[in-house]
Amino acid sequence: MNHIESILKIKKGELSSLEYLEKFIDQINKKEDEINAFITLNEEKAREKAKEIDKKINNGKEVGKLAGTPIAIKDSIITKNLRTTCGSQMLKDFSPQYDADVIKKIKKEDGIIIGKTNCDEFCMGTSTETSYFGPTHNPIDHEKVPGGSSGGSAAAIKYGASPFSLGSDTGGSVRCPASFCGTVGLKPTYGSISRYGLIAYASSLDQIGTITNTIEESAYLFDVIKGKTKNDSTSLKYPDRDVYEELDTDISQKTIGVPQEFFGEGVDQEVNEEVKKSIKDLEDQGAKIKSVNIPSMEYALAAYYLVAIGEASSNLARFDGVRYGHYSNKNKDWEDYFSEVRREGFGKEVKRRIMLGTYALSAGYYEKYYQKALKIRTLLKNDFERALNESDLLVAPTMPFKPFELGEKIEDPLSLYFADILTVPINMVGLPALSVPSKEEDIGIQIIGEPFSEGEILSTGKIIEEENQ
Amino acid sequence: MNVTIGLEVHVQLLTKSKLFCNCGTNYRDSEPNTHTCPVCLGLPGSLPVLNKKAIEYGTMAGLALNCDIANEMQFHRKNYFYPDLPKGFQITQYDRPLGQNGEIRLDQDKKIRIKRIHLEEDPGRLVHPPSARYSLIDYNRSGVPLLEIVTKPDMDSPQEARSFLKKIRETLEFLDIFDGSLDGAMRCDANISLEGGGRAEVKNISSYKGAEKALSYEITRQKNLLRRGKEVKRETRHFDESQEITRSMREKEQEHDYRYFPEPDLPLIQLTEEKINSIKEKLPELPEEKRKRFLDQYEITKDQAKSLTTSKTLANFFEEISQQVNPKKTATWVTDSLMGELNYRDQSLSESNMNKQKFIYILEKLRDGDITEKGATKIIRHILDEGGHPKEIIKQKDFKAIKSQNLDQIIHKILEKNSEAVEDYIKGKEEAINYLVGQVMSETKGKAKPADTRKKLQKILEGYDG
Numbered sequence A: 001m002n003h004i005e006s007i008l009k010i011k012k013g014e015l016s017s018l019e020y021l022e023k024f025i026d027q028i029n030k031k032e033d034e035i036n037a038f039i040t041l042n043e044e045k046a047r048e049k050a051k052e053i054d055k056k057i058n059n060g061k062e063v064g065k066l067a068g069t070p071i072a073i074k075d076s077i078i079t080k081n082l083r084t085t086c087g088s089q090m091l092k093d094f095s096p097q098y099d100a101d102v103i104k105k106i107k108k109e110d111g112i113i114i115g116k117t118n119c120d121e122f123c124m125g126t127s128t129e130t131s132y133f134g135p136t137h138n139p140i141d142h143e144k145v146p147g148g149s150s151g152g153s154a155a156a157i158k159y160g161a162s163p164f165s166l167g168s169d170t171g172g173s174v175r176c177p178a179s180f181c182g183t184v185g186l187k188p189t190y191g192s193i194s195r196y197g198l199i200a201y202a203s204s205l206d207q208i209g210t211i212t213n214t215i216e217e218s219a220y221l222f223d224v225i226k227g228k229t230k231n232d233s234t235s236l237k238y239p240d241r242d243v244y245e246e247l248d249t250d251i252s253q254k255t256i257g258v259p260q261e262f263f264g265e266g267v268d269q270e271v272n273e274e275v276k277k278s279i280k281d282l283e284d285q286g287a288k289i290k291s292v293n294i295p296s297m298e299y300a301l302a303a304y305y306l307v308a309i310g311e312a313s314s315n316l317a318r319f320d321g322v323r324y325g326h327y328s329n330k331n332k333d334w335e336d337y338f339s340e341v342r343r344e345g346f347g348k349e350v351k352r353r354i355m356l357g358t359y360a361l362s363a364g365y366y367e368k369y370y371q372k373a374l375k376i377r378t379l380l381k382n383d384f385e386r387a388l389n390e391s392d393l394l395v396a397p398t399m400p401f402k403p404f405e406l407g408e409k410i411e412d413p414l415s416l417y418f419a420d421i422l423t424v425p426i427n428m429v430g431l432p433a434l435s436v437p438s439k440e441e442d443i444g445i446q447i448i449g450e451p452f453s454e455g456e457i458l459s460t461g462k463i464i465e466e467e468n469q
Numbered sequence B: 001m002n003v004t005i006g007l008e009v010h011v012q013l014l015t016k017s018k019l020f021c022n023c024g025t026n027y028r029d030s031e032p033n034t035h036t037c038p039v040c041l042g043l044p045g046s047l048p049v050l051n052k053k054a055i056e057y058g059t060m061a062g063l064a065l066n067c068d069i070a071n072e073m074q075f076h077r078k079n080y081f082y083p084d085l086p087k088g089f090q091i092t093q094y095d096r097p098l099g100q101n102g103e104i105r106l107d108q109d110k111k112i113r114i115k116r117i118h119l120e121e122d123p124g125r126l127v128h129p130p131s132a133r134y135s136l137i138d139y140n141r142s143g144v145p146l147l148e149i150v151t152k153p154d155m156d157s158p159q160e161a162r163s164f165l166k167k168i169r170e171t172l173e174f175l176d177i178f179d180g181s182l183d184g185a186m187r188c189d190a191n192i193s194l195e196g197g198g199r200a201e202v203k204n205i206s207s208y209k210g211a212e213k214a215l216s217y218e219i220t221r222q223k224n225l226l227r228r229g230k231e232v233k234r235e236t237r238h239f240d241e242s243q244e245i246t247r248s249m250r251e252k253e254q255e256h257d258y259r260y261f262p263e264p265d266l267p268l269i270q271l272t273e274e275k276i277n278s279i280k281e282k283l284p285e286l287p288e289e290k291r292k293r294f295l296d297q298y299e300i301t302k303d304q305a306k307s308l309t310t311s312k313t314l315a316n317f318f319e320e321i322s323q324q325v326n327p328k329k330t331a332t333w334v335t336d337s338l339m340g341e342l343n344y345r346d347q348s349l350s351e352s353n354m355n356k357q358k359f360i361y362i363l364e365k366l367r368d369g370d371i372t373e374k375g376a377t378k379i380i381r382h383i384l385d386e387g388g389h390p391k392e393i394i395k396q397k398d399f400k401a402i403k404s405q406n407l408d409q410i411i412h413k414i415l416e417k418n419s420e421a422v423e424d425y426i427k428g429k430e431e432a433i434n435y436l437v438g439q440v441m442s443e444t445k446g447k448a449k450p451a452d453t454r455k456k457l458q459k460i461l462e463g464y465d466g
């Protein structure tokens, strides 16, 4: 089932938006209790909106590109008058007064927000287990984690709660759950989608992305939300083209780079083999395969965490219980008040990262940690640039292993951090990357391209998708 | 004992909108928290967008203060917690500021070097209701652009610090990028040390007078410590404006590690030489240049030129009137009379009842002999105190000068009444004429011109002699 066809049917009046929506709500009613993909559901408002769109269509009025289709939004993205928690107790009753830029675009194109999906607290996690609202279960195997931090979005897509979803990716938070849940996750080029209204974890790494069942749906949704806005100074003008229209499954002229470091120590044999099978498929389709290297890869994870937590320690300073969010009624002077609110409102992992990040930016340590991490970032940029000069695209695993058991790693932060090893380098260099399922449903293949090459990596993903059907 | 003073001055720039959002900066007469948006409230997900006008204004200031302007600048985050700081950090400039290595002259032989100038955002404002056990926060000020001007330790007295602040105000007002009359538009911190002692940083100074008071207090305090052989600690002190003293801040408040790092939400800002040059070309005439031109162009004294260029309003006032009335006369009347009367009333020209038309009218009446100098002064006072147009005032208050014929009659009357003085004069006691002039002036309530009266008296008395 391709949901773009459904949109076209709605537009033509062959399918009512409300009827379409009810199918997903039915599915939610059946399975949400087991999966816990949503923090907040928006059924009533969604129904009103669907009726509105049906009315528009019946009256012969023009409707937008997302005409009456539901979309699940990760709870790290600000939605006006719809509770936005970012998976934290700190924001458990926070009802924003504005819409994120991406939400404005979705609303403008008549998309319907069906709910806000579960995520690791402030997107800090790889399993959606750090959420204040409890973990999300992987729809493929309920005992397993769905990946994170956008675990709710991937799970919602997988169990049929929504046809489209948005996530956000700081170090793999879109690609990891896409990989674990057998869905398609696109982390676009840094700057290609406005971050205005995305609750910041690490500003220089954060990027909103899409999670869908198919490549075409990802391309379609990406086209709606991409492009520079005046609210985000780091957003970039996207080349004037439609990625969806650009999808092309002729790969005979392409050279696929295989970065050796992505198949090294710590990557499960099973994963390696699955990815190599797909690379072989691409070769059979006429692509040239070339081995390439990312020598600075061994420092990438450490450098990533220093940059991420350094920025996070500053980005999360605004949660002080003065203007919004968790607060305390105790009568204290402001310093003790701030400490109390933050001690109560933040979970363990968030506090760990804030403290480590504060340390990394401190006088005397800045040069040793943060600045050094920035140097490695430059090395990584050079390495990827070289690798992408030698080839058109890079193909590698998304995650070093398959989904693990709920509770298996949550008490061992270092092994959880290690799970990000193959995704974080891409955020450090700002390139676009895609995770598409291999023949094995819960093993994702990562496809990495040059800036603004979303069309190319999605096209390649489509070949893999078709091979595996 | 040698005194060394350096200043960090914060001035609000007069951009229409805030530094990183579209909220207006004219918050002073508004209800609290009405000039706010997700950005200046630090709501989750909001991002700063740089106001380019602030870069332009900062560059103008930098050029006027003879700074090297950076071709590429960057914003940093200064991280600290405070209730008036909505994001938990202030966006400011750190190692790549807007301008460096400037200087400004206080007079012929004193110049103050400017270490750097940079842009940053103003925090919100804490309001402490009297006798309340809580404070209120108004974020209307949050995000207003501030220009920070950091000097080298080049001042050696509180008076000099005060003249420096005045000079800064004067210069920035000439550029139309600052209005020093707005409450809290200029604030400063001062570093002060005496020979042989540690340096104290005094925070929370919000006026020129405050700067002078705070620094004088510090000199006395530090001198006393040194005299008694005690150590002057290197510390941060808080100026209490109402009591005019400084207090040591709690140790906790002094230990700050701001964890500066580059603001990832704002790209580097490029400022090309062409852009800098185009700003330079548009730069209006600065006080120093205007002073020189006034001296060349009008026959006025150095002191007058200096006074007339202390504010742009005053300089324009003088120059426009000079197109119609003799510049020399205008300069005298503006600097001696008008400015004196304004100072006495603690008014500025722009907020007073005086305007160009009124002043021109007074000077023209004076020139034509219709009013006396004394009358003119009275009219100026009347306008400043109660308003009104000089034409009406002259009519109502009978400030019209006594015309020649009438004066003759009055003189004859006085001579008849004071025969003794007349005789004294005839006998050769020349001072006696002063007494007679005085009598005429008192009879006319000052409406006779003293010089005319004297001449007439002399002429008539010469006739007596014969």
Ligand SMILES: [Zn+2]
Binding pocket: B018, B021, B022, B023, B035, B036, B037, B038, B039, B040, B041, B143
């Ligand atoms: Zn604002």
